[in-house]
Amino acid sequence: MKILILGGGVFLGAAVLDSALDRGHELTVFNRGRARSGWPTGVEAITGDRATDLGLLAGRKFDAVVDTCGYAPADVRKSTQALRDSAIYCFISSISAYKSFTHAPVRETDRLADYETIDPSDRDLAHYGPQKAACEAEVRVVFGERGLVVRPGLIVGPGDRSGRFSHWPWRALEGGEMLVPDLGDDEPLQFIDVRDLGAWIVRLLERGERGAFNATGPANGPPCSWADLVAACQDEAAKRAAPELQPTPVAESFLLDQGVEPWSELPLWLPSEDAENHAHSRVEIQRAERTRLTTRPLGQTVAAVMDEGVPAADDARRGGKLTRAREAELLALWRAVAPDAPA
Ligand SMILES: NC(=O)c1ccc[n+]([C@@H]2O[C@H](COP(=O)([O-])OP(=O)(O)OC[C@H]3O[C@@H](n4cnc5c(N)ncnc54)[C@H](OP(=O)(O)O)[C@@H]3O)[C@@H](O)[C@H]2O)c1
Missing domain, CATH: 3.40.50.720 (NAD(P)-binding Rossmann-like Domain)
Structure with missing residues (x-):
């Protein structure tokens, strides 16, 4: 063509x-x-x-x-x-x-x-x-x-200038105690690797498809949860002999009380109680799946982002996002209100 x-x-x-x-x-x-x-x-x-x-x-x-x-x-x-x-x-x-x-x-x-x-x-x-x-x-x-x-939906992977998804693989590579919003296991996360999206768009053209298509992941598989994302980041970081990572789930209500900005400051986090956000990660993709949208395993996307290297703290892709100092401060406060949280 x-x-x-x-x-x-x-x-x-x-x-x-x-x-x-x-x-x-x-x-x-x-x-x-x-x-x-x-x-x-x-x-x-x-x-x-x-x-x-x-x-x-x-x-x-x-x-x-x-x-x-x-x-x-x-x-x-x-x-x-x-x-x-x-x-x-x-x-x-x-x-x-x-x-x-x-x-x-x-x-x-x-x-x-x-x-x-x-x-x-x-x-x-x-x-x-x-x-x-x-x-x-x-x-x-x-x-x-x-x-x-x-x-x-959210497009992620190598070359992403927003750093929204990339924040998590990069943070995991730094090791130490990592603050994670506690959304439980049932709250889905949706995003699509830019390479899968690009390949599927070309397939749509070749098939002569018309009309509107939602496009996000994971396709043809179980939903992805925060736990899946954290585990993938932890696994890939371990393969690279990164310093040990200890994810600490922190209650969403606490994060909101502390003025943590969902999505922008703590990337990918949309408070699960907020009705306005409810469907953001519940986008139906059956039309795309029927036209052969496939999505790669999450570990491959995380690995590709890690391969880009962790940008310096003043890099635009890290701008506005949770700094290590703010993360440490929040974790210390969290431990004071939730003494059972792992030290
Ligand atoms: N990122 C996400 O999570 C997300 C989610 C949903 C949808 N989307 C959509 O996905 C698309 C992303 O596209 P993208 O990643 O390719 O990036 P993009 O920033 O939309 O496009 C950048 C490209 O367009 C060219 N360009 C920009 N302004 C131009 C102009 N006035 N005239 C001619 N060329 C121009 C740029 O080259 P030059 O600067 O050299 O002109 C560059 O090649 C966007 O439509 C976005 O809304 C993104």
């Missing part, structure tokens, strides 16, 4: 590029040339800004377009119009496009966020969910039934 990626230089776009090349497809990337400049042999790179330079694609049509960097509805309007003669337009949206997470499971047919008040040029990610919903609407206007929309 002749495939165009809008983006393609980093993380998900790069994973789609790698998978598509492995499968023998012919690739064009369109981006500003900031995130990456060197491309594999045979890849056509067009340098331009999607907001202003889509004329560079005039007269071109592709078997599939993968739009990994659509945030402002006005940009997606321009790109869908410019590429309207292409056979498939695959827009990378997000589960954040859904209106509500108070009920589970979250299905593709659920209502999307209201976006009527979103300024088409709005790139402020404070409005991320409604923006993605508005971008999806732009895809529908031009591509209708031919449109393909992928709504990923």
